[in-house]
Amino acid sequence: MFWPALAIVFGLALGAAWYYWRQHQAEAKRELAARETRVAELEEQQRLIREQARDQQQALFNSMVEGVLFVDRDGRIQSANSSLEQLFGLTTDIRGQTILEALRTHELSELAARLLRDGTVSGLELNLAGLNSRCLEVNAATVLNQTGERQGAIFVFHDLTRIKQLENTRQEFVANVSHELRTPLSLIKGFVETLLDGAKNDPEVATRFLQTIEKHTDRLTYLIEDLLTISRLESGQIVLNLQSVDLRAAAGQVIADLSSRAKAKSVTLENHVPAGLSARADSDRLQQVFFNLIDNAIKYGREGGRVEVMGAAFADWQVELRVTDDGAGIPPEAQERVFERFYRVDRARSRDTGGTGLGLAIVKHIVQSHHGEVSVTSVPGEGTSFLFRLPEK
Numbered sequence: 001m002f003w004p005a006l007a008i009v010f011g012l013a014l015g016a017a018w019y020y021w022r023q024h025q026a027e028a029k030r031e032l033a034a035r036e037t038r039v040a041e042l043e044e045q046q047r048l049i050r051e052q053a054r055d056q057q058q059a060l061f062n063s064m065v066e067g068v069l070f071v072d073r074d075g076r077i078q079s080a081n082s083s084l085e086q087l088f089g090l091t092t093d094i095r096g097q098t099i100l101e102a103l104r105t106h107e108l109s110e111l112a113a114r115l116l117r118d119g120t121v122s123g124l125e126l127n128l129a130g131l132n133s134r135c136l137e138v139n140a141a142t143v144l145n146q147t148g149e150r151q152g153a154i155f156v157f158h159d160l161t162r163i164k165q166l167e168n169t170r171q172e173f174v175a176n177v178s179h180e181l182r183t184p185l186s187l188i189k190g191f192v193e194t195l196l197d198g199a200k201n202d203p204e205v206a207t208r209f210l211q212t213i214e215k216h217t218d219r220l221t222y223l224i225e226d227l228l229t230i231s232r233l234e235s236g237q238i239v240l241n242l243q244s245v246d247l248r249a250a251a252g253q254v255i256a257d258l259s260s261r262a263k264a265k266s267v268t269l270e271n272h273v274p275a276g277l278s279a280r281a282d283s284d285r286l287q288q289v290f291f292n293l294i295d296n297a298i299k300y301g302r303e304g305g306r307v308e309v310m311g312a313a314f315a316d317w318q319v320e321l322r323v324t325d326d327g328a329g330i331p332p333e334a335q336e337r338v339f340e341r342f343y344r345v346d347r348a349r350s351r352d353t354g355g356t357g358l359g360l361a362i363v364k365h366i367v368q369s370h371h372g373e374v375s376v377t378s379v380p381g382e383g384t385s386f387l388f389r390l391p392e393k
């Protein structure tokens with residue numbers, strides 16, 4: 001009895017041990033599998049984070065206003081962002097090419113070579129000629145790895161074209177203003193000196209000279225007034241007081257104000273703006289537009305000629321106004337330029353008639369600040385017509 005019982009107990013113990021061992025094995029496998037899944041999940045998460053970071057870097061790289069270019073230590077392009085492609089008007093992938101092959105500028109290629117050779121940080125101003133004409137400021141630096149070895153170079157391009165254009169416009173404007181102010185001033189000084197030298201003793205000559213001096217001081221006054229108007233319009237200091245303006249009445253008022261000038265040249269002024277036509281405008285500014293256009297039509301029109309002011313509704317929401325003369329007209333090449341500040345077709349004639357060269361620039365500003373548009377059509381020898389559109393009330 002003893003041995004069989006012992007065998008049964010031993011067998012049971014063995015069975016239990018085997019059962020627990022199997023259980024432990026299964027548990028260990030499950031844990032291993034779970035750990036493997038967690039590792040795989042973590043790896044996947046890291047991959048996604050890396051991809052996201054790369055996408056973000058790429059987006060940042062491409063959204064930069066500055067053009068950026070990386071070259072490796074052999075001078076071959078590794079990457080370029082979208083701004084760089086736009087600045088240089090590139091349409092193909094330039095990776096793998098040298099700077100000279102891709103961008104065709106010797107200056108830049110030499111800068112890259114110097115940078116990769118000497119490792120100095122440099123900058124230069126680059127003027128791109130041709131269709132894609134631009135002025136760029138280039139800043140370049142070498143890229144080092146963790147052990148301090150040169151890996152390549154990075155170039156950052158700032159587009160200075162707009163700043164340069166504004167600077168040129170400013171310089172041109174200052175030069176023009178100085179010239180415009182100096183001309184009447186030196187004439188006035190000349191006449192004053194002649195008067196002091198003895199001409200004042202002849203009353204007839206003195207009166208003539210004084211009248212000329214008065215004419216030039218008037219010109220200076222108009223010029224300063226026009227300059228102030230332009231400056232206020234450009235800086236947005238003039239706030240438009242928009243209201244419904246009766247256009248026939250507005251044109252009529254200016255025609256009345258200019259009637260003596262028209263009479264002096266035997267010019268007939270006709271108001272054909274239909275009664276009841278109105279625009280949403282600043283009344284004072286609109287009168288200034290009419291004044292400058294009608295005044296020009298008298299000045300540059302024919303002696304004994306006719307100036308007509310016309311108006312009509314245009315589309316559903318605009319009115320169209322026209323000031324037409326039958327004068328000498330404007331040559332085709334000058335028609336686009338007459339709205340530029342200080343542009344005159346005939347400088348001497350404009351000065352003689354007291355023109356400042358700013359009248360049409362003011363007209364354009366005022367009309368545009370009303371969200372309108374202005375244009376000119378002219379047939380040399382037949383006449384000129386200035387047209388402007390304003391929002392209808």
Ligand code: ADP
Nearest residue numbers: 296297300338344345350355356357358359360
């Ligand atoms: P200005 O003070 O010289 O008249 P504007 O800006 O008013 O300056 O006009 C610019 C130029 O456009 C004038 O110098 C003139 O040559 C030309 N111009 C303007 N209006 C007329 C017109 N109705 N007929 C012919 N030329 C004109």
